Amino acid sequence: MTERISRQMRAQLDELAPLMRFFNESAWSRRQREDGICDFVAGNPHEPPLPELVDALRSATVPQSDTWFAYPMSERDARHTVSAALRERLGMEIPPGDVTMTTGAFGAFAALFPVLADPGDEIVYLSPPWFFYDSMIRMAGATPVPVTLEPPRFDLDPDAIAAALTERTRAVLVNTPQNPTGRVYASRRSSPRHRRGTAPRSTWSRTRRTARSSTTIAGSSARRACIRAPS
Numbered sequence: 001m002t003e004r005i006s007r008q009m010r011a012q013l014d015e016l017a018p019l020m021r022f023f024n025e026s027a028w029s030r031r032q033r034e035d036g037i038c039d040f041v042a043g044n045p046h047e048p049p050l051p052e053l054v055d056a057l058r059s060a061t062v063p064q065s066d067t068w069f070a071y072p073m074s075e076r077d078a079r080h081t082v083s084a085a086l087r088e089r090l091g092m093e094i095p096p097g098d099v100t101m102t103t104g105a106f107g108a109f110a111a112l113f114p115v116l117a118d119p120g121d122e123i124v125y126l127s128p129p130w131f132f133y134d135s136m137i138r139m140a141g142a143t144p145v146p147v148t149l150e151p152p153r154f155d156l157d158p159d160a161i162a163a164a165l166t167e168r169t170r171a172v173l174v175n176t177p178q179n180p181t182g183r184v185y186a187s188r189r190s191s192p193r194h195r196r197g198t199a200p201r202s203t204w205s206r207t208r209r210t211a212r213s214s215t216t217i218a219g220s221s222a223r224r225a226c227i228r229a230p231s
Contacts, residue, residue, distance in 0.1 A: 072101075074100050113137055113139075117141065117171065120142075120143065125147070126174065130179045133173065154178060154181040
C-alpha cells in the first residue's frame with residue numbers, strides 16, 4: 001500500500017528529517033545511555049527526582065474516588081495551586097478559571113497556537129529557537145517569523161522585534177534563559193516603550209502566558225499575545 005499523508009505533514013517531516021536522523025542515527029544516539037556520559041542534548045535530568053516528588057506521585061496513584069482515573073479536565077485543585085503560585089512568585093493575578101492544565105509545553109503550544117492564530121497570521125519568535133517552534137506554528141496554519149539574535153551575546157533586541165510586527169502578528173515568543181543559547185534577559189534591556197509584556201520570568205519552571213488586548217511589544221492589535229515560552 002502506498003503511504004498517504006497530507007502535504008502539510010510531509011513538508012513537516014522533510015523539514016525535521018535532519019533532526020530526527022541525529023536523534024536516531026548519530027554517535028550521540030548510540031552512546032547516550034553509556035555510564036559516565038552527561039547528555040545535554042534534550043535537557044534530560046542527570047539526577048534522580050526529589051524524594052518528595054516521588055512520594056507525591058506515589059500518593060496520587062491511590063484512587064480517592066470512582067472517577068480518579070477518568071478523563072480529567074484541568075482539575076480544580078491543580079488550577080487553584082497554579083493560580084496561587086503565579087500570584088506569590090510573579091505577582092500575577094490569574095483567576096483559577098483562566099488556568100488550563102496541559103501535558104507539558106508541547107500540549108500547551110498545540111492548544112495555544114490555533115487559539116491565537118488563523119491561517120495567514122504570524123507568530124514571532126527569537127532565533128536560534130527551541131527546535132519545534134517553527135513546525136508547531138506551521139502545523140497551526142500560521143506563519144513563523146524569526147528574529148535573529150546576534151552572536152556572541154545573543155542580546156534581546158526590542159527594536160528588531162518591533163520591526164518584525166505586522167498587522168498579521170498574533171504572538172511574540174520570548175523565553176529567558178533563552179533556549180538554546182542560555183542567554184538570560186533582564187527587564188532593564190527593554191526600553192519603556194517596549195517593556196510591557198516582556199518582563200522575564202525568574203526561573204526555568206515559571207512560565208508567563210497572556211492573551212489580552214494590546215500586550216504585544218509595541219502592539220495595538222485587539223488579538224495579540226506576548227507568550228513567556230518554556231525553555
